[in-house]
Amino acid sequence: GDSVTQMEGPVTLSEEAFLTINCTYTATGYPSLFWYVQYPGEGLQLLLKATKADDKGSNKGFEATYRKETTSFHLEKGSVQVSDSAVYFCAVRQYGGSQGNLIFGKGTKLSVKP
Amino acid sequence: DADVTQTPRNRITKTGKRIMLECSQTKGHDRMYWYRQDPGLGLRLIYYSFDVKDINKGEISDGYSVSRQAQAKFSLSLESAIPNQTALYFCATSGTSAGWGDTQYFGPGTRLTVL
Numbered sequence: 555g556d557s558v559t560q561m562e563g564p565v566t567l568s569e570e571a572f573l574t575i576n577c578t579y580t581a582t583g584y585p586s587l588f589w590y591v592q593y594p595g596e597g598l599q600l601l602l603k604a605t606k607a608d609d610k611g612s613n614k615g616f617e618a619t620y621r622k623e624t625t626s627f628h629l630e631k632g633s634v635q636v637s638d639s640a641v642y643f644c645a646v647r648q649y650g651g652s653q654g655n656l657i658f659g660k661g662t663k664l665s666v667k668p
Numbered sequence: 669d670a671d672v673t674q675t676p677r678n679r680i681t682k683t684g685k686r687i688m689l690e691c692s693q694t695k696g697h698d699r700m701y702w703y704r705q706d707p708g709l710g711l712r713l714i715y716y717s718f719d720v721k722d723i724n725k726g727e728i729s730d731g732y733s734v735s736r737q738a739q740a741k742f743s744l745s746l747e748s749a750i751p752n753q754t755a756l757y758f759c760a761t762s763g764t765s766a767g768w769g770d771t772q773y774f775g776p777g778t779r780l781t782v783l
Contacts, residue, residue, distance in 0.1 A: 596776060598711070598758065598772075599774065655701075658711040661710050
C-alpha cells in the first residue's frame with residue numbers, strides 16, 4: 555500500500571539556519587503530495603502542496619518540489635525563525651483508489667532556538 | 669469562529685465507559701474524517717464519510733464507531749474505552765472538487781485519556 559517516510563526528529567536549529575526535512579513516498583499512479591504543519595496545541599494546517607511532477611509548492615518561505623523520479627518531496631526553508639517551531643507532516647494522496655485518502659508520515663518535530 | 673470545531677477539547681475517562689467525541693464544521697464540505705495521533709506514529713485514519721449516507725472504515729476502525737448526523741456533524745464513539753485508546757483525536761473536512769489535491773481542514777483536536 556501507499557506509504558510515506560520522513561526523517562525522524564527532533565531537529566534543532568538556530569534561528570536563520572537552513573532547514574531540510576526529507577520525505578519519500580511509495581504510491582502507484584500520480585499522487586498529490588502535501589506538507590502539513592502542527593503548531594503546539596493546535597490541529598494540522600496545510601503548509602503547501604503539489605499535484606503533479608516537477609510542481610513546486612511554496613508558502614511562508616517554505617518550498618518543496620515534487621520529484622517523481624526519486625519519489626521525494628523534501629521540505630526546505632532558507633532561514634528558519636523561532637516561530638517555525640512545530641511538527642511537520644508529509645502526506646500523500648493517491649489519485650483514484652482508496653478514495654484518495656491522505657496517508658501521513660510520522661512527523662518531524664522542529665525546534666528553532668534564538 | 670473556527671471552521672472545524674471539536675468537543676470536548678479534553679476528556680479523562682475510565683476503562684469500559686462509553687465516550688462520544690463530536691465534530692462540527694461550517695465550511696459546507698461533504699467529506700469528513702476522524703484521525704488519531706499517537707507520538708511517533710503520525711496520524712492514522714479511523715473512519716471517513718463522503719456524505720451523510722456514505723461512511724467507511726479507515727485503517728484502525730476496531731473499537732470505534734461513527735455517526736454522520738448531518739452534513740455538518742460527524743461524531744466518533746468509543747463503545748467501551750480502553751487505555752490504549754488514549755490519544756489525540758482530530759476531525760477533518762474536505763471538499764468534493766474533482767481535483768485530488770483538495771485540502772483537508774483540521775479541527776483543534778480532542779485529547780482523550782482512558783484510565
